[in-house]
Amino acid sequence: MSLRPGAINFKEKWKCLEETVQSILSLDTIPRDVWHASFNHIYFLCGSFPEPYYEKLYKSTKLLLETHVSELLKFIQTEGTENLLQNYCTSWQKYSKAIKVLNNLYKHLNKIIYLQYEKMLESVEVSDEPNMMMVGELSLNLWNKIIITPLINSMSKLLLDEFDKPRYNLPITTPLDTIAVILKSFVEIMENNETNPLKIYHCHFEQLFLMQSGEYFELESTKLSKELTVSEYMAKVLVIMKEEEIRAKKYLHESTYNKLQSTFLKKVVVDHLNFLHGESEAMIREERHKDLHNNYLLLCGVKDGLVLLGKFFRELIKQNGIKVLESFKKNQIYEHFFEDILKLHTKYKSIVTEVFNNDYHFSEILDTEFKIIVNYKFEENQPSKAPEYLSKYCDKLLKKSYKGLSETEIEHKLLQSITIFKYINDKDIFQNIFQAHLAKRLILQQSQSIVIEEGMIKNLKQSCGYEYTNKLHCMFTDIRVSEELNTQFQKEFLKATKDKSNLSFSVNILQTGAWPLTLPTKSFFVPEQLLTCSKNFEVFYKEKFVGRKLTWLHHQSQGELKLNYLPKMYIVTLQMFQMSILLLFEKCDTLKYSEINEILQLSDGHFQKQINSLIDCKLLSLDGDNVKLNMDFSNKRTKLCITSAVLRDIPQEIKQSINSVEINREAYLQATIIRIMKMRKTLVHSKLMVEIISQTKSFLPSKGFINTSIKILIDKGYLELTSNLPVEYSYIA
Amino acid sequence: MIVDEASGKEDGSGEYGNCNGPLSPYVKLISSDGHEFIVKREHALMSGTIRAMLSGPGQFAENETNQIHFREIPSHVLLNVCKYFAYKAYYSNCANEIPEFSIKPQIALELLMAANFLDC
Numbered sequence: 001m002s003l004r005p006g007a008i009n010f011k012e013k014w015k016c017l018e019e020t021v022q023s024i025l026s027l028d029t030i031p032r033d034v035w036h037a038s039f040n041h042i043y044f045l046c047g048s049f050p051e052p053y054y055e056k057l058y059k060s061t062k063l064l065l066e067t068h069v070s071e072l073l074k075f076i077q078t079e080g081t082e083n084l085l086q087n088y089c090t091s092w093q094k095y096s097k098a099i100k101v102l103n104n105l106y107k108h109l110n111k112i113i114y115l116q117y118e119k120m121l122e123s124v125e126v127s128d129e130p131n132m133m134m135v136g137e138l139s140l141n142l143w144n145k146i147i148i149t150p151l152i153n154s155m156s157k158l159l160l161d162e163f164d165k166p167r168y169n170l171p172i173t174t175p176l177d178t179i180a181v182i183l184k185s186f187v188e189i190m191e192n193n194e195t196n197p198l199k200i201y202h203c204h205f206e207q208l209f210l211m212q213s214g215e216y217f218e219l220e221s222t223k224l225s226k227e228l229t230v231s232e233y234m235a236k237v238l239v240i241m242k243e244e245e246i247r248a249k250k251y252l253h254e255s256t257y258n259k260l261q262s263t264f265l266k267k268v269v270v271d272h273l274n275f276l277h278g279e280s281e282a283m284i285r286e287e288r289h290k291d292l293h294n295n296y297l298l299l300c301g302v303k304d305g306l307v308l309l310g311k312f313f314r315e316l317i318k319q320n321g322i323k324v325l326e327s328f329k330k331n332q333i334y335e336h337f338f339e340d341i342l343k344l345h346t347k348y349k350s351i352v353t354e355v356f357n358n359d360y361h362f363s364e365i366l367d368t369e370f371k372i373i374v375n376y377k378f379e380e381n382q383p384s385k386a387p388e389y390l391s392k393y394c395d396k397l398l399k400k401s402y403k404g405l406s407e408t409e410i411e412h413k414l415l416q417s418i419t420i421f422k423y424i425n426d427k428d429i430f431q432n433i434f435q436a437h438l439a440k441r442l443i444l445q446q447s448q449s450i451v452i453e454e455g456m457i458k459n460l461k462q463s464c465g466y467e468y469t470n471k472l473h474c475m476f477t478d479i480r481v482s483e484e485l486n487t488q489f490q491k492e493f494l495k496a497t498k499d500k501s502n503l504s505f506s507v508n509i510l511q512t513g514a515w516p517l518t519l520p521t522k523s524f525f526v527p528e529q530l531l532t533c534s535k536n537f538e539v540f541y542k543e544k545f546v547g548r549k550l551t552w553l554h555h556q557s558q559g560e561l562k563l564n565y566l567p568k569m570y571i572v573t574l575q576m577f578q579m580s581i582l583l584l585f586e587k588c589d590t591l592k593y594s595e596i597n598e599i600l601q602l603s604d605g606h607f608q609k610q611i612n613s614l615i616d617c618k619l620l621s622l623d624g625d626n627v628k629l630n631m632d633f634s635n636k637r638t639k640l641c642i643t644s645a646v647l648r649d650i651p652q653e654i655k656q657s658i659n660s661v662e663i664n665r666e667a668y669l670q671a672t673i674i675r676i677m678k679m680r681k682t683l684v685h686s687k688l689m690v691e692i693i694s695q696t697k698s699f700l701p702s703k704g705f706i707n708t709s710i711k712i713l714i715d716k717g718y719l720e721l722t723s724n725l726p727v728e729y730s731y732i733a
Numbered sequence: 734m735i736v737d738e739a740s741g742k743e744d745g746s747g748e749y750g751n752c753n754g755p756l757s758p759y760v761k762l763i764s765s766d767g768h769e770f771i772v773k774r775e776h777a778l779m780s781g782t783i784r785a786m787l788s789g790p791g792q793f794a795e796n797e798t799n800q801i802h803f804r805e806i807p808s809h810v811l812l813n814v815c816k817y818f819a820y821k822a823y824y825s826n827c828a829n830e831i832p833e834f835s836i837k838p839q840i841a842l843e844l845l846m847a848a849n850f851l852d853c
Contacts, residue, residue, distance in 0.1 A: 033802070035786065036786055036801055036802065039782060039785070039786055040804070040805065043850050047849075104785040104788060105785065107781060107782060107785050107852065108782070108850075108852070111852070
């Protein structure tokens with residue numbers, strides 16, 4: 001035998017082939033040889049010479065299939081309507097498996113048919129004969145024509161009935177799996193139809209199903225809304241929704257579920273919108289969270305359903321926020337202010353997460369309202385006090401003197417303060433004030449724990465970025481480095497010089513740029529006891545770091561003096577200037593006021609403040625022009641601290657920081673504008689505004705502010721107005 | 734030798750799989766004159782006809798050999814078919830220049846008919 005096309009007896013070949021096809025259709029097992037041989041049969045039939053038999057083959061196969069399917073139809077219809085669906089299902093399952101195998105077998109014929117089809121597409125003439133389809137398609141088509149078309153109406157009615165039964169708690173006669181298979185068959189029949197593959201499924205099942213479901217929902221919802229209260233209604237309706245969802249997803253085609261859901265929502269929710277909204281406000285006020293949750297679930301699928309709920313929620317936050325602000329106006333205790341705001345915030349945040357499923361709409365409402373509350377301006381024309389109060393609050397938490405809370409609790413409170421920090425508009429004011437407080441804490445060693453401080457700075461970095469906390473990090477590094485330097489200095493120098501000075505001396509080296517401290521303008525007379533030490537240190541430092549300049553900040557330094565001239569020994573912590581005044585009395589008991597002034601070379605006002613502080617605490621006594629050491633000084637405590645009297649100048653610091661912030665802001669804004677314009681070359685005014693606001697994270701520039709900056713830049717010659725309308729700017733390189 | 738080229742080594746372990754069972758790595762193609770060609774299953778499946786034949790009704794039993802007896806294809810043709818399977822598999826994902834698959838003119842016609850039948 002060879003593969004050459006040759007004359008073939010059709011009848012013979014067809015007899016063998018027919019047997020094979022029959023056994024395939026009845027899903028019998030076929031011996032291997034027979035299976036392989038049938039491939040040969042088909043090949044030879046198609047390629048036979050002189051007359052190709054493929055058309056005949058096709059027709060005979062078609063006939064065979066037709067007879068088979070008609071028999072199946074008779075079988076399905078035999079036992080009446082009860083078993084109609086079941087029989088259909090079993091027959092279909094067998095048939096679909098068989099035609100897959102058949103399609104494989106007829107591969108060669110299919111190839112020829114496909115070529116014919118392509119030829120037909122190219123040619124212009126129309127043939128009378130119906131086109132030949134590939135065998136798989138043919139079989140599906142035959143099934144559709146012979147079985148589905150006559151039976152479809154009765155079947156769809158049965159299917160709809162079956163599907164409806166569970167809704168009324170009636171027992172179902174046909175298991176829903178069978179129904180699922182049947183529905184799938186409707187879809188699979190049309191899978192070769194490119195235009196509308198779901199045609200049968202749609203027309204004969206889905207539309208009717210949706211209509212029926214709609215009626216059911218309408219009846220149920222009207223009934224329930226009359227009998228039950230809103231909360232009970234919502235609960236029951238949600239249960240029904242869940243059931244329908246499970247059933248639809250399991251048994252129906254995937255495209256149906258969405259349509260079912262929208263019908264459901266329309267009948268159950270939209271038609272009863274007033275009913276549902278009636279109690280929404282009460283629910284929010286009385287904090288009935290479960291009901292509110294149900295309400296949300298039902299309304300979230302409906303367009304604009306949540307608008308009303310959102311409105312009520314916003315009102316609620318606003319009212320409670322105003323309450324907090326009022327109480328603060330009365331008390332002016334900023335700690336309570338923050339704790340109250342925090343409590344409010346946590347409460348509403350939990351409502352948004354739990355009740356509203358973290359819906360974007362509601363968390364947005366929460367954020368906007370809280371922004372308003374936090375940035376509330378207690379006085380007109382002044383920036384809001386929030387950054388100042390927040391930094392004071394943090395300062396208190398971070399100081400050693402804050403007793404009563406464990407470290408973890410303090411960390412927790414600081415973390416919470418970050419949530420409020422995110423709402424503050426003037427973040428740069430906060431940065432300045434916080435930096436000033438931090439400087440004081442670090443210099444005077446008042447912080448409770450470095451770990452907590454660093455944690456706080458890390459949190460700030462996470463919310464605002466690296467630049468914001470850059471300087472703060474520098475400050476910490478400075479302190480750490482200074483500690484190391486001090487130990488080195490102690491070891492090296494004091495050993496080397498064998499200086500029996502009864503002083504202990506430590507220095508903090510601070511970088512000029514990172515610390516918000518001003519350099520002293522006048523030189524100061526250092527008392528002799530400290531002179532050697534400070535000179536030694538300068539030498540030591542210059543050896544270590546060549547080329548760096550050191551400037552002493554005496555107004556920040558402090559020291560401890562042991563008073564030995566009194567019956568009881570006292571240890572007094574003093575600021576530098578106060579200490580130098582007292583040290584002058586080491587050799588003598590009385591000095592003239594003017595003398596002291598001359599020696600110290602301080603400015604007058606300053607000097608007065610220092611001396612008065614000493615006089616007030618009775619260490620010195622003023623007698624006309626003479627200043628005398630008070631030998632009758634006594635105090636209950638042995639350890640005293642007199643620095644506080646001189647260091648209370650925070651309000652000025654704050655005013656200063658606010659002013660400097662304003663200047664910074666101008667510069668920052670101008671730099672941002674130039675940067676944007678350089679990139680974009682030309683930009684419309686409104687778009688420029690949008691860009692600027694998105695790029696300035698540490699404060700919220702007002703429109704007037706931006707406009708003035710733009711004007712300044714135009715004057716300076718960086719931008720120019722183009723003649724286009726609307727207002728457009730272009731960058732001048 | 735040609736069989737070795739077509740089948741190749743499995744895992745470099747020196748052990749070959751067999752042709753039995755539905756997941757066997759090799760299949761056996763038998764020509765009209767009884768010559769048995771054992772090739773890798775994935776190579777043989779390049780032919781549409783062989784693929785349809787092997788996915789026939791029912792699975793191959795575990796100890797049943799996956800073999801197809803081609804009563805119309807002589808061995809000198811089937812040999813070239815197997816060579817072609819290996820050639821195609823090797824150069825399918827190759828970006829380099831692909832050498833020509835040489836066909837002796839004497840067998841060209843028969844090879845053409847076999848290719849038509851096997852759809853590859």
